[in-house]
Structure formats: C-alpha cells, structure tokens
Amino acid sequence: MELSMDKRENILWITNIILLFFVLLDSKVLPVVILWNINVLLMGNIKRIGANSTNFFIIFIRRILFFAVFVPILVIEPNIIWIKQNYYYLLPLGVIIGVIMLLPKIKQLGIFLSFDFISISNKLTLTDHITYGVINFLTPLGEELFYRLMIIRTFKDYFGISSIIISTVMFILHHATCKWSEEFSKYDFVMQMFFGLVVGTMFYYTDQLLPCVLAHITYNMPNIILNVKKFLYFYCNIGNEYEEDDIE
Numbered sequence: 001m002e003l004s005m006d007k008r009e010n011i012l013w014i015t016n017i018i019l020l021f022f023v024l025l026d027s028k029v030l031p032v033v034i035l036w037n038i039n040v041l042l043m044g045n046i047k048r049i050g051a052n053s054t055n056f057f058i059i060f061i062r063r064i065l066f067f068a069v070f071v072p073i074l075v076i077e078p079n080i081i082w083i084k085q086n087y088y089y090l091l092p093l094g095v096i097i098g099v100i101m102l103l104p105k106i107k108q109l110g111i112f113l114s115f116d117f118i119s120i121s122n123k124l125t126l127t128d129h130i131t132y133g134v135i136n137f138l139t140p141l142g143e144e145l146f147y148r149l150m151i152i153r154t155f156k157d158y159f160g161i162s163s164i165i166i167s168t169v170m171f172i173l174h175h176a177t178c179k180w181s182e183e184f185s186k187y188d189f190v191m192q193m194f195f196g197l198v199v200g201t202m203f204y205y206t207d208q209l210l211p212c213v214l215a216h217i218t219y220n221m222p223n224i225i226l227n228v229k230k231f232l233y234f235y236c237n238i239g240n241e242y243e244e245d246d247i248e
C-alpha cells in the first residue's frame with residue numbers, strides 16, 4: 001500500500017488558505033483553522049502510525065485519532081446545547097432523517113447485511129470489532145461537533161444561513177478528499193450534500209446538537225449492524241445454521 005499524500009488532499013489545503021483569510025477578519029475563526037489543519041494532517045498520515053503493528057492499543061489509538069481531533073471542541077465551545085426539553089421532538093426527527101438517507105439503497109443493504117453475504121466476507125479480528133464498534137459511535141459525535149456546531153456557530157455572524165453551505169462543503173471535502181476512504185461517487189456526493197444541508201438547517205434554527213448526532217449515527221447504522229452480525233457469525237456461530245441446513 002502506498003502511504004503518500006493524494007492530489008485530492010490539496011483541495012483541503014486550498015480550503016485552509018481561504019479559512020486563514022477569515023482569521024485576519026476575526027480571531028475567533030482561528031480554532032476552526034487549527035482543528036482543520038490537524039484534521040488534514042491526520043487524514044493524510046494516520047495510517048503511517050503503527051502501520052504494521054498488530055498491538056491492540058496501537059491500532060485503537062490510530063483509529064481513535066479520527067475522533068480525537070474534535071475533542072477540544074468540548075472545551076473551546078462553552079455552551080454546547082445537546083437537547084432542551086422543548087426540543088425533544090427533534091430526537092425522533094433526527095432518526096427519521098437518518099432512515100430517509102438509507103432508503104435509496106435499502107435493497108442493497110438487505111443483501112449487504114445478510115448472513116449469506118457475511119459468510120463470504122473476511123473474518124475480522126476481535127481488535128477490529130472493538131475499535132470499529134467504538135469509532136462507529138464516536139466519529140458521528142466528533143463530526144457533528146465540528147461541522148455543525150463549531151463551523152455554523154463560527155460563520156453564522158458573517159454569512160447567516162449561508163454558514164450551512166460552508167459547513168456542508170467542508171463536511172463533503174472531509175470525506176471526498178481522504179486518501180484512505182473508498183472511492184467517493186456522485187451518489188456519495190449527493191447524499192452527503194443532502195445530509196449536510198438538512199442536518200445543518202436543523203442545527204442552525206434550533207442550536208440542538210443531539211438530534212444531529214442521532215441522524216448521523218442512524219445514517220451509519222448499516223456499518224454498526226454489519227460489525228455486530230459479523231461478530232455473531234464468526235465468533236458465536238449465529239447464522240451458521242443456514243449453512244448446516246443446506247448441507248443436510
């Protein structure tokens with residue numbers, strides 16, 4: 001595997017130059033620029049960290065770094081509103097948004113998550129199951145902290161509702177330009193643009209973060225379910241009875 005920066009990642013640095021321009025206008029943009037720089041560096045180099053190691057803690061630390069870059073937001077942002085009582089109705093709405101995002105590929109997901117498909121897939125190590133299980137929940141939390149809460153709040157005073165577009169563009173760039181991600185298709189672009197605009201709008205008008213996190217986790221739910229079902233299949237022999245019945 002080639003562990004070098006991809007040309008796509010140069011787009012991230014162009015974005016960084018634009019952000020630096022805003023730092024000259026207002027220093028409160030500086031935390032966004034710092035975290036964006038750290039994020040770009042990690043995305044381009046994270047697989048160099050213990051690339052050949054099988055040690056659980058090294059693998060865990062390497063994978064958790066995708067989320068760790070967003071942890072300082074919990075300190076930088078003094079008034080994080082997870083959910084207020086009069087906004088509880090947004091919690092099921094967040095789940096519904098995530099489900100709607102999955103509907104276009106519902107048939108493919110049925111195959112993807114079936115034991116028949118899992119039976120011909122690669123067996124993961126216990127380390128993989130644990131680390132994937134953790135990051136499948138922490139990554140949506142970290143990304144919503146940065147791309148919705150921090151970016152929309154930072155640029156809201158300058159651009160108003162257009163801060164939702166800025167948040168969405170940076171959210172797409174985060175996924176589309178990462179060298180280690182799978183191929184970013186037109187479908188991925190459309191879906192992430194839709195997700196970013198809808199969830200960004202919800203946060204812009206309510207300032208409630210938890211519904212956004214729930215929408216993101218729900219959107220990622222197929223990966224969570226797959227991780228659980230692969231563990232059950234390969235380590236608990238659940239789902240293997242179908243093969244046994246076929247043999248008989």
